Amino acid sequence: MPPRTAVRPRRRLPLIVTSDDDLLDDLLRLAAAGGAEVEVAADPAAARSRWTPAPLVLVGGDQAQGCLRARLPRRSRLVLVGRSGAGDPGWEVAELIGAEHVAMLPAAEPWIVDQFAESVPPHTTNAGRVVAVLGGRGGAGASVFAGGLAVTAARARLRTLLVDADPLGGGLDLVLGWEQLAGLRWPALTDADGRVDPPALVQALPNRGDLVVLSWDRGDLLPLPAPAMAATLDAARRGRDLVVVDLPRQLDDAAVIALQAADQAFVIVPAELRATAAATRVVAAAAPHCATLSVVVRGPAPGRLKATEVARSLGLPLAGTLRPESAIPRGLERGEAPAAAGRGPLAALCQRIVADLTGRRHAEGDAA
Secondary structure: OOOOOOOOOOOOOOEEEOOOHHHHHHHHHHHHHOOOOOEEEOOHHHHHHHHOOOOOEEEEHHHHHHHHHHOOOOOOOEEEEEEOOOOOOOHHHHHHHOOOEEEEEOOOHHHHHHHHHHOOOHHHOOOOEEEEEEEOOOOOOHHHHHHHHHHHHHHOOOOEEEEEOOOOOOOHHHHHOOOOOOOOOHHHOOOOOOOOOHHHHHHHOOEEOOEEEEOOOOOOOOOOOHHHHHHHHHHHHHHOOEEEEEOOOOOOHHHHHHHHHOOEEEEEEEOOHHHHHHHHHHHHHHHHHOOOEEEEEEOOOOOOOOHHHHHHHHOOOEEEEEOOOOHHHHHHHOOOOOOOOOOOHHHHHHHHHHHHHHOOOOOOOOOO
């Protein structure tokens, strides 16, 4: 069989050298999280022509001895990759083949994502931005905030994808009032494990104007495979201006991929002592996967807890505050999308965040 590749061939792509299918799946997932397209070689012979031009080479422990025997030329940015508990990946061989680092999964996953991200050439930096949203506790309002961001971006004429990564969240199509719109939901896409065509993705999902939604159906509860999330985010970065991902509080592999891919992540925390305590655990789980985590504090504050105190307790920068809006829960019951009118505290905060992320100022639209 020819070597499996993650994307269509291009010149000067990062190169993965391994015949270990499990390790390859992990590295393809991390490449997608870093927004990088890669080439794959099953052995040193297949890698030889691409060895020197590649901006980054990752060699699986299974191919370390083979690379040494093949006498491949020394090069910079060469990483030997192994997996904890799977035996010696070839520490002595790493020095002999000129590897600058030995990376052990899963601990080294965030570092590898960074290496892939650094290998993305400048001409691809106009890829879509990714925003992740988490609730600091159940009922914090994360889904409403994610929906508000997506609606606001679409009103600003940004091509926007709203991704529901929380199978227990009730469905973002309900948040938007879109449950009757035709289109694919997650269960139909869970077999995606490679490159997804952006136009095909947009056409297949429920959409109105510039806003597209990937949510859950009302069928059996299914796990969200990590490769499906990686493939979806890869397509979304290439085909959308902004991607908003609503994450579960208990992070699974798919949620970790989204966090690692996020340009910015927000934790939504009610201004309450117990909510802040609960959010501490969420932040501890999320922070290792995203360096740009910040907090949005939502009122009311029954104990007069200040937003700055919440942010200080969590050790995060304060991205903004939200005053209570009685119109939002009433509107949700009537199928009205949050921030659709473009007025109120939620809409104002979402407009500022979208502008900061994309440089695009708010303009009237009718996406929701």
